[in-house]
Amino acid sequence: MSITYKDAAGIEGMRVAGRLASEVLDYITPFIKPGITTNDIDRLASECMAQQGSISATLNYQPPGYVPYPKSLCTSVNHQVCHGIPNDKPLKKGDIVNVDVTVIKDGWHGDNSRMYLIGDCSIAAKRLCHITYESMWQGIMRVKPGARLGDIGHAIQTFAEKNGFSVVREFCGHGIGKGFHEEPQVLHYGRPGTLEELQPGMIFTIEPMINAGKRDIKDGPEKDGWSIVTRDHSLSAQWEHTVLVTETGYEVLTLSAGSPPIPAFVPQNIPAQAVASA
Template sequence: MSITYKSAEEVQGMRTAGRLASEVLDHLTGHIKPGITTKEIDRLAADFMKKQGTTSATLGYQPAGYPPYPASLCTSVNHVVCHGIPNDKPLKKGDILNVDVTVIKDGYFGDTSRMFMIGDVSIAAKRLVTLTYEAMWHGIVKVRPGIHLGDIGWAIQKFAESHGFSVVREFCGHGIGRNFHEEPQVLHYGKPGTLEELKPGMTFTIEPMINAGRRDVKEWGNDGWTIVTKDHSLSAQWEHTVLVTETGYEVLTLSAGSPPPPAFVPAQ
């Protein structure tokens, strides 16, 4: 599959899908607190998607070698790196949670995730969540025509490692549009000036998974999906979908409740 460059009409479709995905997270924010289960979060999201006229891209999703994914979103708690399946275990104070949502609207996919801190969390957990958000934005602000994907990966890796964290390498961002996963793959580590050159019309996710400990991960249990840190250290992830414009970038997964960009991000 080759990289697709989106037309103005296609970009508008992706803006709508991206905003609606983010609005699912807005809706969930007030409900995510100690005592709620991730399965209840999934139910709330599924109900909200029906109201907004979107479809979950994850429910029933089955890439080669995987069982069908059984939920409308992914919920990754504490040392779960990604693809956590919602369950009946209540969240407790001190937990950190990633909620990853992908919706389909009129044939376009919108993909975004946020971290949630449940009650009072440790200083170390808050630092990981905050700096992972900044790491994502260090990658986003690099985006413009003429740079290379390796520049994005290097910016994220350099920032994360400078704070003593590690970057997961087995999972990456991806192109997105009328398909859930398209080319290119967007690594969150790398070398400047390497990999594909960015051109206007490209759309892809930037979604670094950052570990407090070592970068090594493993599959957990036998559900075929859940990935955890090998050393049981905390992991955090944030995700936005971005468009390469003629002069820079546009974040397509923003809504009224989106966390503001860090202070170092220039106003657009």
């Protein structure tokens, strides 16, 4: 499968889908506090999508070798790395949870995730979530025509490891558009100057999964065919944005009014359209 380059109409469709995906996270944010269940979060997101006129890309999603995914989003708690399935267990003070939302609007996919701190969390948990967020932006900053995918992965890996954390290797970002998962694969580790060259019209996710302990992972104890956890039971965090390669740099498509602030170290070369909504 080859990389698809979006034209002006495709880019505009992806802008809409990306904004809606981010607005789902805006909508659920006030509700995420001790006592809420991840099933509650899933229900709230479904209600928001219905109001938007979007649909969930994850509900009944079934790549080869997998059982159908049963929920409208993914919720990965504490040492869950990714693909946690919402359930009826209440979140408690001190938990951290990644909420990963992908919507489809007019055939286009918008994909993003955020970390949420439940009540007062440990300094270690806060630091992991903070450094993971900054790691994602270290990768985003490298996006421009002529750069290589290896530049993104190298920036993420070196920043995370410099701060004492490890990068999960088995999962990566991906191209996105009319398809949920398209080419290219976007590794969150690697060597600069390697892999595919970035060109205008490419759209892909950057979504590093960073562990507090070692990078090794395994299937979750739920044996649900989806959930992945850290092998050493250490905390894991993830953030995700969908990014467009523009003629001069990048545009983050999954920004909305409630998006977390962009780190101060990021040059403000984001298009005014994106900054205004951020």
